[in-house]
Amino acid sequence: MTYPTEFPEPTLVPVNGVELEVFEAGAGHPIVLCHGWPEHAYSWRHQVPALVAAGYHVIVPNQRGYGNSSCPTEVTDYDIEHLTGDLVALLDHYGYEDATFVGHDWGAMVVWGLALLHPHRVNNIINLSLPYIERGEKPWIESMEQFLGGDYYFVHFNRQPGVADAVFDANTPQFLRNLFRKNEHPSTPQPGMAFINLAHSPTPLGDPLMPExxxxxxxxxxxxxxxxxxxxxxxxxxRNWHHLAAANPVLPHPTLMLHGTRDAIPPSETLTDSVPNATVITLDSGHWIQQEQPAQTTQAILEWLAQQD
Incomplete structure (x- = not known):
């Protein structure tokens, strides 16, 4: 793979029974950047050079199931214990006791889970888009189905396994081209499963998020x-809801939470109940924050990290 924007060369690193494709650069304090769905380590291309210049050892894995990393066939191999176990093993591989972890979207979910299950391996948390989600009394899919319905994509992925995957696979270029957009005008939700509709849509909305x-x-x-x-x-x-049952739900780690004003995921009104040392910054952005507002994202991260030293 040739990367049009300068990006480190990948290495396959054996961890936790799989191999992760890892892009790393720089030296100094370790910082691990965790992508979301449906993304790639390359989504952090704008942040890597600035973090390296600021004196960080930047470690950017394609997490299991992505890129040239291992793609196990068992569904249960993608639970929070496996995903956080990969990151712990990655720290062990590089000889670090702990690191700053940065997550976007699903990557943020994994970083929250890592801080819950392995709190001593995390010194700072920086998460984008997805706030801490309190565990609640009911499993998450059951709650989402009750309040958001069967067509909500989290529910659909679980209740109709394989259906959405096949549509995405059959329409990969169109789906990703339609998904990675910015400056979209609000529109009336259409019936059905939104991401399947997006994969079938011949006309993208808004502006392209990135060059072709x-x-x-x-x-x-x-x-x-x-x-x-x-x-x-x-x-x-x-399954993750059950795995996290015994974890202390309060995260004392210094935390930076970045939101986009036009992201469909709303900020948490109760974040500091569970993350008492959180700083919240809002940027003029949609969901793909670090790619849509790269300079502002990088500046916010570097300024906040400088305050933690």
Missing amino acids: ADLAVFISAFTTTGFTPSVNWYRNLD
Whole structure:
């Protein structure tokens, strides 16, 4: 794979029974950047050079199910214990006791889970888009189905396994081109499953998030792996709810939470109840914050990290 924007060369690193494709650069304090769905380590391309220049050892894995990392076939191999176990093993591989972890979207979910299950391996948390989700009394998919219905994508992925994956696989370029947009005008939700509708839509909304050459990296990666491995992360949400039952739900770690004003995921009104040392910054952005507002995202991260030293 040739990357149109300068990006480190990958290495395959054996961890936790799988291999992760890892992009690393720099030296100094370790910082691990965790992508979301349906993304790739390359989604952090704008942040890596600045973090390296600021004196960080930047470690950017394609997590299991993505890129050239291992794609196990068992659904249960993508639960929070496996995903956080990969990151712990990655720290062990590089000889670090702990690190700053940065997550976007599903990557943020994994970073929250890592801080819950392995709190001593995390020194700072920086999460984008997805706030801490309190565990609640009911498993998450059961609650979402009750309040958001069967067509909500989390629920659909679980209750109709394989249906959405097949549509994404059959329409990969169109789906990703339609998904990675910015400056979209609000529209009336259509009936049915939103992401399946998006994969079938011949006309993208808003403006392209990235140049075609960058988009080609994502299209190539998902054309190779298909979407089932990454969608399997969603199929473990209720299993994750059970895995986290014994964890202390309060995270004392210094935390930076970045939101986009036009993101469909709303900020948490109760974040500091569970994350008491959280700083919240809002940027003029949609969901793909670090790619849509790269300079502002990088500046916010570096300024906040400088205050933690």
